[in-house]
Each structure stands twice: as C-alpha cells, then as structure tokens.
Amino acid sequence: MKKLRKRLKQLTVKQLELPKDVIFDLPRITMIAPFQMYIENHRGVIQFTDQYLHLRLSKGELKIYGSQLVIRAILPEEVFIEGIIKSIEYIE
Numbered sequence: 001m002k003k004l005r006k007r008l009k010q011l012t013v014k015q016l017e018l019p020k021d022v023i024f025d026l027p028r029i030t031m032i033a034p035f036q037m038y039i040e041n042h043r044g045v046i047q048f049t050d051q052y053l054h055l056r057l058s059k060g061e062l063k064i065y066g067s068q069l070v071i072r073a074i075l076p077e078e079v080f081i082e083g084i085i086k087s088i089e090y091i092e
C-alpha cells in the first residue's frame with residue numbers, strides 16, 4: 001500500500017508539475033551567502049547553541065555548524081537563522 005501511495009504521489013507531481021517538496025513534505029533550504037539560512041518543513045529544534053543548530057525533519061535530521069548563530073524567526077514549519085554558517089549535515 002505504501003508503494004502504491006508513493007507511486008501515486010510521483011505521478012501527481014509529474015502530471016501537475018508540482019514541486020516535490022510540497023507533495024513529499026521534504027525540507028526546502030534557502031541559503032544567502034554564508035550568513036543567512038531559511039529552512040521550510042522542519043519538525044522541531046532538537047538542540048541549539050550559538051555554534052550549532054540541530055533540526056528534526058519529516059525524513060531525517062539537519063545539523064548546521066557555524067558561529068554567532070541566532071534564530072531570527074521560528075514558526076511551526078519554518079526557521080530563519082543568521083550567523084556565520086560553516087557547514088551543513090543531513091542525516092537520513
């Protein structure tokens with residue numbers, strides 16, 4: 001049943017030309033230089049310091065390393081951070 005549902009979603013995306021992140025609830029990450037990052041479709045903050053942000057995603061986790069990190073805005077499914085972003089790690 002899961003395979004059928006996944007296949008149906010894939011066909012819907014292809015036929016309607018919808019973005020995959022909308023249908024499959026995937027994270028969308030927008031980065032502006034190494035100073036700002038906007039993450040959509042997160043499922044919560046696991047840990048945060050001025051050097052590290054660990055987010056739960058619908059499928060996996062995202063770790064952001066840097067310095068002077070600040071959460072400028074956080075909404076139920078969106079987070080906007082600023083600081084010096086040095087690296088990003090996705091864990092499935």
